[in-house]
Amino acid sequence: MPLSCRHLLGLDGMPKEDIQTILDTATSFREVLERPIKRVPTLQGKTVVNLFFESSTRTRTSFELAERRLSADVVNFSADASSVKKGESLKDTARNIEMMKIDTVVIRHASSGAAHFLSRVIDANVINAGDGSHEHPTQALLDMYSLRERRGSLEGMHVCIVGDIAHSRVARSNIYGLKTMGAEVSVCGPRTLVPRDVEKLGVRVYFDIDAAIADADVLNVLRIQLERQESAFFPSLREYRQYFGITRERLERAKRQITILHPGPINRDVEISADVADGENSIILQQVLNGVAVRMAVLYLLGTSS
Amino acid sequence: MQDNSLLVDEQGFQRTLTRLAHEILEFNKGSSNIAIVGIRTRGDFLARRLARKIQEIEHRELQVGVLDITLYRDDLRGKLNQPLLKGTDIFFDVTGKNIVLVDDVLFTGRTVRAALDALIDLGRPAAIQLAVLVDRGHRELPIKADFVGKNCPTSSDEEIQVRMSEIDGEDAVVLVRKGRY
Numbered sequence: 001m002p003l004s005c006r007h008l009l010g011l012d013g014m015p016k017e018d019i020q021t022i023l024d025t026a027t028s029f030r031e032v033l034e035r036p037i038k039r040v041p042t043l044q045g046k047t048v049v050n051l052f053f054e055s056s057t058r059t060r061t062s063f064e065l066a067e068r069r070l071s072a073d074v075v076n077f078s079a080d081a082s083s084v085k086k087g088e089s090l091k092d093t094a095r096n097i098e099m100m101k102i103d104t105v106v107i108r109h110a111s112s113g114a115a116h117f118l119s120r121v122i123d124a125n126v127i128n129a130g131d132g133s134h135e136h137p138t139q140a141l142l143d144m145y146s147l148r149e150r151r152g153s154l155e156g157m158h159v160c161i162v163g164d165i166a167h168s169r170v171a172r173s174n175i176y177g178l179k180t181m182g183a184e185v186s187v188c189g190p191r192t193l194v195p196r197d198v199e200k201l202g203v204r205v206y207f208d209i210d211a212a213i214a215d216a217d218v219l220n221v222l223r224i225q226l227e228r229q230e231s232a233f234f235p236s237l238r239e240y241r242q243y244f245g246i247t248r249e250r251l252e253r254a255k256r257q258i259t260i261l262h263p264g265p266i267n268r269d270v271e272i273s274a275d276v277a278d279g280e281n282s283i284i285l286q287q288v289l290n291g292v293a294v295r296m297a298v299l300y301l302l303g304t305s306s
Numbered sequence: 307m308q309d310n311s312l313l314v315d316e317q318g319f320q321r322t323l324t325r326l327a328h329e330i331l332e333f334n335k336g337s338s339n340i341a342i343v344g345i346r347t348r349g350d351f352l353a354r355r356l357a358r359k360i361q362e363i364e365h366r367e368l369q370v371g372v373l374d375i376t377l378y379r380d381d382l383r384g385k386l387n388q389p390l391l392k393g394t395d396i397f398f399d400v401t402g403k404n405i406v407l408v409d410d411v412l413f414t415g416r417t418v419r420a421a422l423d424a425l426i427d428l429g430r431p432a433a434i435q436l437a438v439l440v441d442r443g444h445r446e447l448p449i450k451a452d453f454v455g456k457n458c459p460t461s462s463d464e465e466i467q468v469r470m471s472e473i474d475g476e477d478a479v480v481l482v483r484k485g486r487y
Contacts, residue, residue: 024391027393028377028391028392035427040378042377300391
């Protein structure tokens with residue numbers, strides 16, 4: 001079943017069937033990743049550009065591995081080594097790249113909407129690898145894949161997203177995707193980091209982590225961006241840990257198995273304690289493996305449709 | 307206009323499978339080192355049936371796998387309908403085994419070419435043999451089957467349909483003539 005769209009820009013408005021197709025297809029690629037030869041010739045002769053205007057190691061590495069394992073030709077383009085520093089606009093950069101006969105562009109940009117803009121000015125398939133505080137669809141897809149793998153159907157599952165909701169594209173994509181798949185979604189964080197009208201997205205809001213844990217099956221713990229600490233959204237890291245840090249004691253009070261997700265990189269003993277991050281209910285490392293499989297599925301589905 | 311003629315009926319289908327099973331065993335001098343791999347979708351059902359027959363003759367468990375060749379196709383680019391990926395399920399090590407690759411119809415040979423590449427990516431089999439229910443000719447690649455259920459020379463406006471009870475409700479091989487207007 002081909003996807004109904006040529007680009008993956010976000011999960012907002014993406015039909016359930018498309019999400020289902022991507023997750024099902026990823027299962028086949030998980031099998032490829034277990035083989036002695038972890039490469040299939042599917043995208044032979046296709047060229048993919050990783051256009052990263054914002055530094056990222058793990059998402060870029062994950063995309064690059066996925067592309068190479070599908071036998072695509074890969075070009076990496078990062079902002080600090082490029083003409084962007086010399087003042088070139090996004091549109092000009094994109095047009096230049098397009099003239100080089102590229103089939104797919106993977107873009108990460110600090111401005112929300114950059115991927116949408118790109119999809120309007122070039123012919124290639126566009127995959128959003130994170131745009132500002134808007135969306136990061138492949139992260140949410142790999143989160144959903146990992147949850148489905150660990151706990152079965154997403155229907156009716158209660159997922160609570162914890163941390164800096166306001167600045168998080170991971171939170172936004174997860175909310176859209178999970179709601180579409182029939183999961184119950186809530187968010188929890190300090191008042192300064194939860195957007196005021198977030199209920200309009202159909203999520204429940206908690207300001208007390210213990211109340212959130214009492215109701216949840218899954219906690220998706222977001223990274224506290226230490227770089228944002230200067231803007232003083234909360235008084236200190238110590239206080240954040242005290243009120244919102246996910247610790248073994250807090251989880252044990254729930255008397256249930258609560259699955260733990262984290263998009264990485266983790267700040268040990270800030271948003272999540274080390275024993276929880278390494279515990280049996282944590283699927284943080286599986287997320288990394290599944291990330292490659294899910295990105296292969298997206299590249300395959302977009303790259304081979306006519 | 308469409309005109310069908312029955313090439314193999316239910317009993318014929320059974321007899322052909324039985325003969326193929328014996329031929330595979332004779333050629334490999336028993337079943338001790340063979341494993342059967344079917345190409346999705348009908349090759350998968352054929353592989354399971356052949357394996358059952360061989361087990362009945364030899365009284366020995368046989369390893370059976372399924373191959374999804376979608377990722378290895380050479381026609382993915384121009385295709386209108388993207389085939390649904392169902393995945394490869396081969397839960398044993400192919401290295402050192404005599405692999406009997408099973409498909410329903412041998413036509414251009416492109417599917418088999420893709421299957422060979424897919425199998426070799428899983429390890430290094432001692433040998434790969436090809437068993438097909440029907441060989442209809444029109445090869446585009448230098449590929450030949452080791453075990454053939456039925457040779458049916460066809461013309462290009464004809465089509466061979468293999469029907470299997472698992473999904474089609476009956477076992478039969480039918481020649482379909484797509485008449486020209």
